[in-house]
Amino acid sequence: MTEVSRRTFLAGTAGSTAAGLAGAALAAGGVTRVNAQAPRSAQLPAASPAPAGARPIPSAYRYKVGQVQVTAIADGMRTIPLSDSFVRNQPKAQVNAALKAAFLPENEISIPFTVLLLDMGGRLVLVDTGNGPGQGPVGQLAATMRAIGVDPAQVDQVVISHFHGDHINGLLTAEGTPAFPKAQLMVPEREWAFWMDEGQMSRAPEAMKGSFQNVRRVFKPFEGKVERYAWDKEVAPGLTAVGTPGHTPGHTSFALDSDFETLFIQSDITNIPSLFVRNPSWQLMFDMDPAAAAEVRRNTYDRLAAERMMVAGYHFPFPGAAYLDKDGDGFAYVPVLWRPAL
């Protein structure tokens, strides 16, 4: 180290210069929260508008799985207060500790929604459809598709993983017409059988009746045109439906195989990874059969880790593709490396 650099370095180490590494906050020590230091920036105008001509940046990312071009398209992100019941079998303090360990804000949960568009040699297959229009920070799928130059009318096939609103509501436009007018619509037969059963609806707790009604509302415009697929069948070339029930009775994941590559599309085997990949036995309030969901989760992740297989998650941080590694009693989440070009 030269004398010059040593002087600067030591000055920084001792915290003796107010303008050293991040200034007074670091010198003071003991500050453990992000953003806790005193403000020291020069005053800027209150508004920080986008530069003239700047366009919103679409949250979309392309990668390849063998010959298939996968585009991860953000439908948006919803931030909700952390309720006592968000994780059924953990106290809120424990959940907050996990959020903090992941460098996420405490007392709130930010849930991303990422839809996959698969280009199979020109055939466009969409897996799930987002929250639908008019939902504030979410429901952005169609707009983001258009921003990257894909017209929803080009989609050849829509494959649904399960019938929660954040996966099916995007099937309709704000006017209630099919959002992907040309697309063949495929849904899990077990999911259809459960939600369309009048007995199940009548026996359901009051809080769940809205979900049954929503399913009927969404699929009504497709009457007679909904193709029901069985688990373990190919629903598109190289795209195999994998039964992973628990989150819902007919909850389905997919294995996308092309050439020598596989992507496991997990759908909602878990929600945000900082909580549930890290701690696979934690039970999400939205899991209809929490014990079954936890068992499916642990067994699936054991295999993904052992096989070092890439996995895409609907609620994983955008772009939502990762590898899972065994780590103690849970799993470490390793995002794929972002490649700016295919």
Next chain:
Amino acid sequence: MTEVSRRTFLAGTAGSTAAGLAGAALAAGGVTRVNAQAPRSAQLPAASPAPAGARPIPSAYRYKVGQVQVTAIADGMRTIPLSDSFVRNQPKAQVNAALKAAFLPENEISIPFTVLLLDMGGRLVLVDTGNGPGQGPVGQLAATMRAIGVDPAQVDQVVISHFHGDHINGLLTAEGTPAFPKAQLMVPEREWAFWMDEGQMSRAPEAMKGSFQNVRRVFKPFEGKVERYAWDKEVAPGLTAVGTPGHTPGHTSFALDSDFETLFIQSDITNIPSLFVRNPSWQLMFDMDPAAAAEVRRNTYDRLAAERMMVAGYHFPFPGAAYLDKDGDGFAYVPVLWRPAL
């Protein structure tokens, strides 16, 4: 668990259905590499063109630090074979083990380049400039800026961290004229003093002489207009230069402070995190004073981890912003959560 779901789940567990979770590969077991399973996809056309009308997706991401709007803009990524000397003080086998642990391909290194555009209440400040035009998979800065609606001519100020070609070559267009014609150009005075010194150039090893000549080539069109800044000074409102020498003699990082938030812009305190954040004592071949670089790295990261401060790295995986957490003798790299909207 219902009978139905149990049946499917058990079928998957036993690997008794060829089309279960990821098919035969998982059933066979013992396959430990990604993409190692036999192909089972239906044949697709050889080419997988972008869907009609699809545009390339710019790799750009916006986030806020206090009142400052930060746009991470990918200049591209370069993949090079892993040489024996890429990490000076580790055998290649050890480096490959670290790559594998990070779920990255062995025997190659993919290095991303991410430039930051800071919008300070309408004033646009660019930190570094990328590899410059005509560099194949890199040198994409200007094109990506235009794709998100920012004209390089709008940039008010360019601040350079150090004089390696991947940071300064983007100052010029393919025609050799200033790429950001309106911008005030600021460089570290210590970096300027080192690289512009004729004695240093004449004493430099032959392999380094090209770097000295490149510095002269790049700055020639700016003769008399290059403003040299000192460490520990504000170079723009809230943007303080922090001396972090070792990678180069005048290598500079920045602390961006606005309201109660701070982003530490580390520049090249380290290269890719899977190797050097994980193992801060590993020495990169491009570090001119490896021992000084390692010392600066460890001390800086100790502080960033203790303060839980966000850090942006020029060679970090896009979008290149993260938190660092102490983890054994090294640090864990925790990418920031991607937020689709500001």
